[in-house]
Amino acid sequence: MSKGLLIILSGPSGVGKGTVRQELFKDETLNLAYSISMTTRKPRPNEKEGVDYFFVSEKEFEDKIEKGELLEYAKFVGNYYGTPRFYVDELLKEGKNVVLEIEVQGALQVMAKCPDALTIFLVPPSFEELERRIRGRRTEAEEVVKERLDKARKEIATKDEYKYVVENDDVLLAKEKIAQIIKENA
Numbered sequence: 428m429s430k431g432l433l434i435i436l437s438g439p440s441g442v443g444k445g446t447v448r449q450e451l452f453k454d455e456t457l458n459l460a461y462s463i464s465m466t467t468r469k470p471r472p473n474e475k476e477g478v479d480y481f482f483v484s485e486k487e488f489e490d491k492i493e494k495g496e497l498l499e500y501a502k503f504v505g506n507y508y509g510t511p512r513f514y515v516d517e518l519l520k521e522g523k524n525v526v527l528e529i530e531v532q533g534a535l536q537v538m539a540k541c542p543d544a545l546t547i548f549l550v551p552p553s554f555e556e557l558e559r560r561i562r563g564r565r566t567e568a569e570e571v572v573k574e575r576l577d578k579a580r581k582e583i584a585t586k587d588e589y590k591y592v593v594e595n596d597d598v599l600l601a602k603e604k605i606a607q608i609i610k611e612n613a
């Protein structure tokens with residue numbers, strides 16, 4: 428069985444990575460598997476352990492770092508986020524195209540380790556629209572929204588590090604563009 432493709436889907440918080448990813452996963456021909464991240468962030472009301480994230484303490488996260496169990500990790504607006512290496516390796520061996528939905532610091536680490544990874548950066552139609560989306564989601568306190576928007580400006584400035592930049596204006600259009608990119612690279 429040939430190895431699957433490692434796909435990094437990155438972009439600023441609130442651009443719509445999760446929304447577009449859900450559309451991509453409806454397309455079974457893409458043979459996708461999602462890499463469930465580990466985080467020290469508190470779960471949001473609708474989030475489930477082992478589905479959206481593995482929710483852990485700082486101590487547990489730092490143990491994983493020390494043991495080398497994370498493919499990449501970063502601190503993002505006060506919380507740790509990282510990719511457990513084991514599942515990614517297993518899924519790739521099974522021939523799955525594995526999606527990492529991660530922020531920029533982590534994406535740059537994976538690019539350095541896995542130059543063949545397919546890297547995609549999602550951009551909003553405008554910064555004002557990004558702000559509308561992140562506020563409209565109503566998941567973060569005002570202070571955190573401001574920090575995430577601040578971070579977003581710096582993240583968007585790194586977009587040319589990625590192999591593909593896709594605008595998320597219309598969700599289904601963005602999904603179609605990314606599906607095409609995956610098919611061309613798989």
Ligand SMILES: Nc1ncnc2c1ncn2[C@@H]1O[C@H](COP(=O)(O)OP(=O)(O)OP(=O)(O)O)[C@@H](O)[C@H]1O
Pocket residue numbers: 438439440441442443444445446447560561563564595596597598
């Ligand atoms: N193309 C779009 N047009 C309008 N609203 C959108 C679009 N894509 C996503 N949204 C909305 O924007 C909000 C943020 O989307 P989402 O949670 O998918 O972003 P994200 O990039 O995964 O964020 P985070 O990185 O913080 O997890 C959601 O309320 C979602 O419904």
Ligand SMILES: Nc1nc2c(ncn2[C@@H]2O[C@H](COP(=O)(O)O)[C@@H](O)[C@H]2O)c(=O)[nH]1
Pocket residue numbers: 438439440444464465468499500501503508509510528529530531532533534
């Ligand atoms: N470097 C990593 N970034 C990750 C990972 N999992 C998610 N993320 C990114 O963090 C921010 C914030 O996420 P949120 O769920 O609190 O809104 C966002 O950009 C995610 O894509 C990971 O494993 N590594």
